[in-house]
Amino acid sequence: MIGREVALAAAGLVALFVGLSVVVLSLVWLERKFLGRLQGRIGPMRVGPFGLLQPVADAVKLILKEDVVPAWADKGLFWIAPILMFVPSFMVWVTIPFSRDLVIRNLDMGLFYFIAVSVVSVVGLVMAGWSSASKYAILGGLRSAAQLVSYEIPVIMAVLGVVMLAGSMNLLTVVDKQASVPYILVQPLGLAVFLIAGVAEVGRTPFDIYPAESEIVGGPFVEYSGAHWAIFFLAEYINTFVVALLVTLLFLGGWQWPHLPGVWAPVVVLVKTYLVVMVIFWFRATFPRLRIDQLMAFGWQVLIPLSFVNIVLTGIQLYYRWPSWSLSLMSLGIILAMAYWQYRTQTAPAQALARSYSQRAYSQRRGA
Template sequence: MTLSQAVFYALGAAALLGFLSLVVLVLTWAERKALARIQMRMGPMRVGFHGALQPIADGIKLFTKEDILPSWADRRVYWLAPVAVFVPSLLLWVTLPLARDLVLRNLDMGLFYITAVSVLSVMGLIMAGWGSANKYAMLGGLRAAGQLVSYEIPFIMAILGVAMLAQSLDLRVVVDGQASYGYALVQPAGLFLFLTAGLAELGRTPFDIHHAESEVVGGPFVEYSGAHWAAFFLAEYLNTFTVAALTALLFLGGWGWPTMPLDGMAHSALSAAWLLAKAAAVVWLIFWIRGTFPRLRIDQLMSFGWKLLVPLSFLNIVATGVVLFYGLPLWTLTAVSLVLLAGTAYIVFKNPGTDMERDTVRVVPASELRRDAA
């Protein structure tokens, strides 16, 4: 590696870090505003125009706050955990392109790199849970490990389905393959799998059981405060943006679709604009889901993952393989995918094969009660 290359990578990494920090700041504000809109509130309004400077005020508050170390905590593991969560989510962006040339380093095995590195952040959550010497943190850490390991399978399988369609693990080739239409049209079940498993990997509602306030207080981060808590928080928003950008790249046509008439610098700018617009739409969907869905119970979460998403992801792979191997037209895959999705919806809503009665609350008029008593 020559000196100029080293300088290029250093500058690129710095620019990437700056860009991602900006994105995360905007996302924290956007989420509060989006949730406020759903709940018919105003959200942050005081600092700046419609609260636009609120993230900066929050940042100042967090970084000047006292950093507390619980007396029973394991000092080394406790301080290392935020780093172990934050670094993998940052490392993912080494190969995630915003445009054909707006990428730090394009890898032939980009998708495989993403799956491999994304696994590592679980370790940080376990470290935080164990190092805090707090039973709620510990429970949250174990919940996180169980949940993330379970949902990794459908997540990786959904990525694999796209890799089969594109015949490559290179993100540029994946985007080029969607020049005329996104893979969401070919594999609607794949998109569903990726988003659902992605939400679970993020630990976002309805899959946020590892930091469920009403059950394990705050999960692995209970004891953290100040800048170290901020590191977990930022990693979570960064991962949200990563999943949104990946959805846009893998299923929604990336930067190429719907149109790309320009080249040179303008090409990169327009590409990044397309990609960010699509990612923003996915982020809005994620916020919307948070605003409208209740949290799952842990047994529901596990049985949904293992009994539904994992078989669905395997069927998705098999269907894709059969269609590609026999050279069938791609719309057959769309049809199969839609049938699979319909089957999933049937199982979720009709719940066949279980004898369990649903827990329901019946509203009884007071007059009926009085009649029974009489």
């Protein structure tokens, strides 16, 4: 009995490890190809058909490279840090479902488990930064601590909005409740907050403040090389995939698609997830990196208040039992207002400059 359970768990873990490796390789390939297309290039083409074997070659290269440990590094912590970063991003998979049955163990507090476990990886980042005994690495560690603790709040609050709608933290229930209407239509504000904060949580491009290559040459990972660096790299891609997967499960209706039999459930989840991942890659190709003060200001002054507004709106709608489209309208209204306000504040300096130039040109012409 216990032996069977252990064997099942071990099989699940092996399947998970293989699956995650394939996912990461596919993500690396997809990112390079997709970014290439967005930038008018064709991306890697040399290794394998369409460059399909490029990530495999990269992985082999990384593993074969020399693993340098800095002389002044705190050796023990330097070795533990990548593991501490990687283990949480592995642990969250225990409760993530790909269909009603395809889940290692469905927890009643699945969503909360996910949030609680994924927070621990911050300690790994800070530890990596400190133990490297390098100024860039310590700066990166500090930045990652500030950024990840700040952006954890909007993530939790956005998830809370979904939990309020579904009345459960069980991921299966959350998906089942979206049988008629996915929550992207009910709570677009929650989706916006969750996606932006999620991208910030995994430190991808508009928010890659702590590994910022052009400022601190890779942040906490500066001193890492070879297989150790590969672990950080792996964790980053897995976390990106998890964020996309959670967007799929929480807001896009998970494995549900009209007129498709249940056999297709994992395929539907994967297709939706890869689409969200491509949106995240699209961010990278579109937005320049924020400055650190902009990052903190955006987190605390825009995202966190918005996530609270989301919760209050959801509460009002649930308490007065208004139809769910009213929440969609309110949510959408807030998004549009915020977008307009951001547009005004972002473009105001440039517009003022343009106005002053045109006025000066006008007066010069009049004077001449």
